[in-house]
Amino acid sequence: MQPQEPTAAPTGDPQATAALGLPWSEVEVVGVRVEPSSNQPIVLLHDRGRAERYLPISINPAGATEIALLAPEHEPAAAPPGSQGTHALMQRVLDTYAISIERVVIHGVSDRVYGAAIRFTSRGNSRDVTAMCADAIALALRFGAPLTVGVSLLEEAGLIVPDEEPTA
Template sequence: MIEMKIAGIALDAVSRSPIVILKDDAERRALPIYIAHEQARAIINALENHVPPRPLTHDLLVNLLEAWDITLERVVIHSLQDNTFFAVLTVRQGDVKKDIDARPSDAMAIALRTGSPIWVSEEVILDASLPVDQEADEAEQQAFRDFVANLRPEDFKQYDRSSHRDS
């Protein structure tokens, strides 16, 4: 799992559909997720710390969590199937912990309001993320290729299994 942050909302140049952009801490990978206009507005409101005069849907859900002493531990975007992302809210109330199915856009809107982390599975990152820093990725790949090319058999020490037993 890789923790990611919401970098912002963009608009698709052709369809004008909103896209939430997630980035990892090193800002090396970006994960674009198309969302509906309503969820885009909810995410933008949270990013801008806008408090509506009356609670909107995501605010209402956060109020319910707080009223029932339920903590949103994290959001996990765990899979991508047929161009649709899937997420869960991991919530805790006392000793009881549950994963609740959610659309990623709703999950992110709630996570922003509660200050909860957003995690993405490595599989989703591999399938759908875009490199942000192509030069750093290429440099890292070249360094690994150089390392492997310079390995010698004597760099590997013989492992003596008889001296390492499970007790």
């Protein structure tokens, strides 16, 4: 991860700013799976700070498709060039205005819905925005931005899978 230029104090959604200030751990996307019991797509995240800890997150089918196309197992170049999807459009808009994604954090869960926040940066200024978890993960993958999860959420909802591949 490259060092970031110092930025002014972030502005924007106070809930997002608070979430981005929590202790966090960087995660990586293992892939998208379908949970057999519910037939619900999940994205499986691996805690880089603790090799045996994983976090499965239920997501919507559209988010699952986008994340699967962008997941490291497919290489980011596998996303169709000139794609007209919402995340591709968002990437073109942000690139046009020289706005980058500094970091994404998944910070909480309520009724099985995970909350996320994105820190956007442009010309030394930052703005924090809350987002749907699947959208935040897809944008982190598209931009190569660090994807993080609050440590307390990992401790509460993470699964420990000792020395073996997770089954989702």
